[in-house]
Amino acid sequence: MKTAIFPGSFDPFTLGHESIVRKALPLFDRIIIAIGANTKKNSTFELEKRTQWIKATFNDNSAIEVLPFKGLTVDFCQAQNAQFILRGLRNPNDYQYESAIAQMNQALNEEITSVFLICDPAFAAISSSIVREIYLNGGDVAQFLPKAMKLDA
Numbered sequence: 001m002k003t004a005i006f007p008g009s010f011d012p013f014t015l016g017h018e019s020i021v022r023k024a025l026p027l028f029d030r031i032i033i034a035i036g037a038n039t040k041k042n043s044t045f046e047l048e049k050r051t052q053w054i055k056a057t058f059n060d061n062s063a064i065e066v067l068p069f070k071g072l073t074v075d076f077c078q079a080q081n082a083q084f085i086l087r088g089l090r091n092p093n094d095y096q097y098e099s100a101i102a103q104m105n106q107a108l109n110e111e112i113t114s115v116f117l118i119c120d121p122a123f124a125a126i127s128s129s130i131v132r133e134i135y136l137n138g139g140d141v142a143q144f145l146p147k148a149m150k151l152d153a
């Protein structure tokens with residue numbers, strides 16, 4: 001069984017994240033969306049809410065699971081029998097950041113392979129941090145989020 005972990009803060013999950021998962025579906029038997037407690041970030045949205053929103057987005061698909069995780073991504077992969085880490089790339093900055101992480105993860109566990117998908121140009125400008133900024137200042141962020149997500153529900 002080919003299993004990929006899609007790790008992230010998903011604070012909140014956006015159309016960009018949804019698109020990466022949907023593009024990856026034909027490549028893997030199982031995709032685990034792993035919501036991390038990133039040490040450097042205090043989250044704006046509660047873990048429970050972030051989990052609910054992602055589950056609602058993919059409730060039609062049994063190949064997708066949503067789980068919280070702490071600690072090293074490679075350790076979580078091993079615990080879940082996942083051979084792949086899925087990440088999305090929007091631009092050269094993402095590439096630079098992601099390639100360093102992938103190489104460090106490779107050094108930590110050479111059996112786990114990072115797989116990158118280039119994002120759809122329509123979503124290249126969408127970032128969770130800007131969505132948070134707009135939301136916290138009272139702007140309407142619905143256009144950046146999957147349809148099933150209602151932030152104020």
Ligand code: ADP
Binds near residue numbers: 008088090
């Ligand atoms: P992290 O806090 O680990 O960076 P994020 O939730 O910000 O987690 O992002 C998770 C993954 O989704 C990363 O690989 C990131 O590059 C990717 N990603 C973020 N926004 C988009 C987008 N608009 N389109 C495609 N991929 C994206």
